[in-house]
Amino acid sequence: MAHLQPFDLAFDIAQEQVTVKFEFGLHCFTDDKGNGHLIHYRGERRYFCSERYDCSxxxxxxxxxxxxxxxxxxxxxxxxxxxxxxxxxxxxxxxxSASHSAPRTF
Known part of the structure; x- marks a missing residue:
C-alpha cells in the first residue's frame, strides 16, 4: 500500500497558509460486504475490495x-x-476534523 502514504498540502486561504494532513485508512481499499480476504486491523474487521483498491x-x-x-x-x-x-x-x-496550535493544521 505504498501509494497510500500520508502527506501534507498547504493552501493560502484568506491571506493565511493552512496545511492539511492527509492520511488513509482501511476504507480506501476494503468494505464490509464479505466478498474478499478478511483483514483485521486495530479492532476493525473488513474485507479487501479490488474495486476500492483500484480507485485508491x-x-x-x-x-x-x-x-x-x-x-x-x-x-x-x-x-x-x-x-x-x-x-x-x-x-x-x-x-x-482536528485542529492544532502553530502551525495551524486541519
Missing part, C-alpha cells in the same frame, strides 16, 4: 489536483465524531 491508486493524484475545488460539508456520526465530507464529482472523501 488514483486517490493521491486526485487529491493533489482537485482537493481545493471541492465543497466540504460537516458530517456527524451517531457517536459524535465529526468529519467533513468532500464531494468531488463521483468521489466522496470523509476525513476527521
Amino acid at each position: 491508486t488514483q486517490l493521491v493524484e486526485y487529491i493533489q489536483k482537485r482537493f481545493f475545488q471541492g465543497l466540504a460539508v460537516p458530517f456527524y456520526t451517531e457517536n459524535s465524531q465529526r468529519y467533513f465530507c468532500l464531494d468531488l464529482h463521483d468521489y466522496a472523501i470523509f476525513s476527521p
